[in-house]
Amino acid sequence: MELDEFLVNRLTNKDLEEYEKILNKVYHYKMSASNDFFEAKRQFLEDKISKEQFLKAKEAEKKAKKEFLEVLHNKAFKVNYKQAKRNLERHRVGHKDHELYLHEYRQAKKIYYKFKRIVSERGRNAKVAKLSDVAIAVNDLSFRYSPSTPIVLKHVSFQIKEGEYVAVIGHNGSGKSTLSKLLIGVLNHNQGTIEMFGNLVTSHNIDQVRQFLGIVFQNPDNQFIGSTVRADIAFGLENKCVNPKKMGKIIKNAAELVGMEKFLDSEPLNLSGGQKQRVAIASAIALDPSILIFDEATSMLDPKGKREIKEIMVNLRDQGDKTILSVTHDMDEILNADKVLVMNQGEAIRFGTPHEIIGDIGFLESIHLGMPFVYQVQEAFKKAGLPLKKASTMDELVAELWQKK
Numbered sequence: 001m002e003l004d005e006f007l008v009n010r011l012t013n014k015d016l017e018e019y020e021k022i023l024n025k026v027y028h029y030k031m032s033a034s035n036d037f038f039e040a041k042r043q044f045l046e047d048k049i050s051k052e053q054f055l056k057a058k059e060a061e062k063k064a065k066k067e068f069l070e071v072l073h074n075k076a077f078k079v080n081y082k083q084a085k086r087n088l089e090r091h092r093v094g095h096k097d098h099e100l101y102l103h104e105y106r107q108a109k110k111i112y113y114k115f116k117r118i119v120s121e122r123g124r125n126a127k128v129a130k131l132s133d134v135a136i137a138v139n140d141l142s143f144r145y146s147p148s149t150p151i152v153l154k155h156v157s158f159q160i161k162e163g164e165y166v167a168v169i170g171h172n173g174s175g176k177s178t179l180s181k182l183l184i185g186v187l188n189h190n191q192g193t194i195e196m197f198g199n200l201v202t203s204h205n206i207d208q209v210r211q212f213l214g215i216v217f218q219n220p221d222n223q224f225i226g227s228t229v230r231a232d233i234a235f236g237l238e239n240k241c242v243n244p245k246k247m248g249k250i251i252k253n254a255a256e257l258v259g260m261e262k263f264l265d266s267e268p269l270n271l272s273g274g275q276k277q278r279v280a281i282a283s284a285i286a287l288d289p290s291i292l293i294f295d296e297a298t299s300m301l302d303p304k305g306k307r308e309i310k311e312i313m314v315n316l317r318d319q320g321d322k323t324i325l326s327v328t329h330d331m332d333e334i335l336n337a338d339k340v341l342v343m344n345q346g347e348a349i350r351f352g353t354p355h356e357i358i359g360d361i362g363f364l365e366s367i368h369l370g371m372p373f374v375y376q377v378q379e380a381f382k383k384a385g386l387p388l389k390k391a392s393t394m395d396e397l398v399a400e401l402w403q404k405k
């Protein structure tokens with residue numbers, strides 16, 4: 001598009017209308033490029049497209065963003081207003097053309113203020129703000145993959161407050177992944193609402209809402225994008241156009257948070273699954289998202305890897321400023337959470353503290369979910385006529401058994 005067209009004196013309402021049309025066009029172009037990039041990233045992580053295709057989508061998004069910002073920051077209407085002001089100063093009261101320049105000045109001023117309003121509306125749309133301390137509010141959410149397939153989520157409602165750690169559990173096929181895909185905007189919901197920090201999520205603002213989200217997926221091998229740990233963490237920062245001077249410190253802090261600071265120059269090949277997953281977390285944290293979504297992030301790891309990741313999740317929660325939603329099959333993990341959402345056949349059937357959920361053994365059995373290991377041991381002792389004092393963690397259990405000895 002020709003921005004210079006607007007760099008002429010004496011802009012009219014018609015020019016402003018033309019500008020608004022162009023702004024809308026580049027805005028929608030940017031939104032669609034951002035969605036394409038997000039989708040490409042997901043497909044790349046799932047090995048469905050090549051790195052070249054993924055990088056192409058990244059470039060397209062960068063270009064679209066740049067073009068949008070160029071249009072948004074167009075100076076023509078301001079220059080026009082200043083010019084008209086200068087002209088008026090040169091043709092004061094008494095000059096034969098004073099009335100003409102006064103009229104032009106008023107016109108330019110009016111158009112400039114209208115321009116500012118249009119830009120600020122787009123500017124507001126371009127950012128989402130925290131309007132509430134409820135990080136995620138899902139209300140009456142229902143979903144089916146296509147009109148001919150059954151409903152897989154049925155009237156799901158729950159709220160997660162900022163800073164809470166919520167584990168989502170449920171038998172295979174209960175709808176956990178579908179729920180997480182709806183939350184990150186990979187799928188669009190058919191019915192009900194999702195709000196993030198009070199912002200109603202729609203297909204128009206999903207790209208902005210994603211600024212709140214950091215996502216860690218299941219497969220550690222597919223999450224590496226950079227050739228080293230440092231390059232991997234830098235990738236998202238570059239994409240967000242973070243000042244290169246600030247990047248070094250951000251990367252170091254993020255790596256330290258997951259205990260990977262000594263591996264910044266390591267290549268992915270030389271890392272264990274757990275270490276790769278720690279880097280994936282660091283890459284997410286570096287962008288400082290308010291909400292972290294872990295989508296079965298420990299399921300492919302060995303016991304040591306699982307333990308490491310679960311410790312990091314607890315540390316992140318304890319720092320207090322991150323909201324965590326973790327879709328998991330690990331019944332031991334739920335003991336770390338503040339709340340547990342239980343899914344069954346597409347419905348959110350319970351939402352409570354881990355102890356409320358685990359305390360009801362009959363309920364867990366009825367939906368084919370096992371108990372955390374610590375509770376299994378206590379049950380076994382109880383059945384053998386040796387009841388133990390209630391222990392919620394392995395340390396408490398060991399202490400209790402030690403005393404019995």
Ligand SMILES: Nc1ncnc2c1ncn2[C@@H]1O[C@H](COP(=O)(O)OP(=O)(O)OP(=O)(O)O)[C@@H](O)[C@H]1O
Nearest residue numbers: 145146149152170171172173174175176177178179
């Ligand atoms: N692309 C799809 N098209 C149609 N139905 C689907 C699709 N993906 C999932 N489903 C169906 O949606 C329901 C919920 O699946 P979902 O993957 O969300 O469950 P889940 O709880 O995450 O299971 P798991 O623990 O095995 O990952 C299942 O009945 C599944 O068959």
